[in-house]
Amino acid sequence: MIIPCILCEQTFAPTPIQAKKIRKHPHRIFLCPTCHERIGKKAEASPHPIQIKPTLPHL
Ligand SMILES: [Zn+2]
Numbered sequence: 001m002i003i004p005c006i007l008c009e010q011t012f013a014p015t016p017i018q019a020k021k022i023r024k025h026p027h028r029i030f031l032c033p034t035c036h037e038r039i040g041k042k043a044e045a046s047p048h049p050i051q052i053k054p055t056l057p058h059l
Contacts, residue, residue, distance in 0.1 A: 001013065001014060001019050001022070003022060003030055005030070005031055005032035005034075005035055006029045006030070006031065007031060007032075007035040008032060008034065008035055010032055010034075012032040012033065014030065018030060021055070025055075028055050029055070030055060031054075036054070
């Protein structure tokens, strides 16, 4: 299974756990590992950290 990332629009293969979630909730949007890591680092560096959820609600 290959899914597109909403941020960089690159396709990536989800982990088996992600693939299961995508099959259950196909309307959900997923980030590739690179973007997920980048956002996580940004949140850590921020003086007011925002909570990052692994999945975003549909826009
Ligand atoms: Zn991405």
